Amino acid sequence: MIKVGIVGSTGYTGAELVRLLTRHPHVELVGLTSRSYVGEHYWRVYPHLKNYTDLQCEELDLPRLVDRADVLFTALPHGHSMDVAREVLSRGKKLVDLGADFRFRDQAVYESWYRVPHTAAELLPRAVYGLPEINREALRGADLVANPGCYPTASILGLAPLLAKGLIDPGEIVIDAKSGVSGAGRGFSLKTHFAETNENFQAYNVGVHRHTPEIExxxxxxxxxxxxxxxxxxxxxxxxxxxxxxxTRPAVLPDRDELYELYADYYREEPFVRVLPPGMLPQTKAVAGTNHCDLAVVPDPRTGRVIVLSAIDNLMKGASGQAVQNLNLIFGLDETTGLVFPGLYP
Known part of the structure; x- marks a missing residue:
């Protein structure tokens, strides 16, 4: 069994990790840390997990947790995984970071967008960007994985076939993305307060969202x-x-069937990417609770553009599901292990 510890287990991505890993046939959870719920049984924090784990939330004692685990997941705000990574790797263990600390090759890019110093920059070249559909071989056996952000996952999977084939102008890409409120985390804020969010639809961080340089x-x-x-x-x-x-803007506009065949062929062997046939469009409810990304690609002859639509569950393929997919690759398992199930509908 792969012994797993989760640092920062009581946020939404941590809870989704626990939900997935308690059902994973090759994983034993050995530690769940939390600053807010030390000593509480995990299922009291998340009652839907009663009878799935009896672990109690514990204060982070990193050396002790590393001793017990083969791999740690960090589900922490940016800036908090650097010291954890250094300790984990120095002890010969593995780390999957669901935050942003190891997603960039260039330290200066990270520091300019996240406004904190990177205190483990020597580890950046060692980190593997954890999007299996474009980085699968590098993930096999990796010891430091930077799990992608949710918006980058949806955007990169949507654009990869067109860019890989050189069919569009790389300088003419516009991404308009909508997310549910769980993407903002479990902490309280006015922006995600029910009275502020219900029956409301708003843009935020226009032109300055921190996922922009990751996508680029x-x-x-x-x-x-x-x-x-x-x-x-x-x-x-x-x-x-x-x-x-x-x-996007192509040099020559392909027709509908050509675009469908391009995407279907590019993702033919990908277990979690579903290319929808012409006439069908992605919807968030169809992927909720799953590790799937649903894609559709549509030509617009009037404007000469190719329009791509990409739907994911931000907590699954956009975070914890993808992290488990990466865990499977790191340890040489079938990457779908523990992740094959339909979503809930309606």
Whole structure:
């Protein structure tokens, strides 16, 4: 059994990790840390997990937790995983970080967008960006994985076939994305207060969202050149889900069937990417609770654009589900282990 500890287990991504890992046939949970619920049984914090784990939340004692675990997941705010990573790797163990601390090759990019010093910059070249659909081989056996952000996951999967084939202008990409409120985490804020969010729809962090450089770095790798995207996120009154509508400009506009075949062929062997046939469009409810990404690609002859639509569950393929997929790859398991189930509908 793979012994797993979770640092920061009582946020939404931590809870989703616990939900998945308690059902994983090759995992034993050995430690769940929390600053707010030390000594509480985990199921008292999240009652839906009663009878699935009897672990109590514990204060972080990193050396002791590393001794017990083969791999740690960190589900922490940015800036808090650096010291954890250094300790874990120095002890010969593995780390999957669900935060942003190891997603960038360039320390200066991280520091300019996240406004904190990177205190473990020597580990950045060692980190593998954890999007299996573009980085699978590098993830096998990796000891430090930077789990992607939710918006980048939806955006990169939506654009990868077009950029990899060189069919669109890399300088003409517009990403308009909508997310449910769980993406903001479990902490209390006016923005996610029920009375502020219900029956409301708002853009936020226009032009300055911290996922922008992450999207640009990974798309630039696919395109073989630096690029800049226009990215605007929106908050919608639902709990789970991201829907990204992506506008691109091709040199020559393919027809509907050509685009479908391009995407279907590119993702043919991918267990969690579903390319919808012409006439069907992604919807967040169809992926809720699953590790799937649903894609559709539509030509717009009137404007000469190709429009891509990408839907994921921000807590699953956008966070914890993808982290478990990465765990499977790290330890040489079938990457779908513990992740094959349909979502809830309606």
């Amino acid at each position: 770095e990974q798309l630039g790798r696919l395109a073989g050149r630096d690029l800049t995207v226009a990215f605007t996120p929106h908050l919608v009154p639902m709990v789970r889900g991201i829907l990204a509508t992506i506008y």
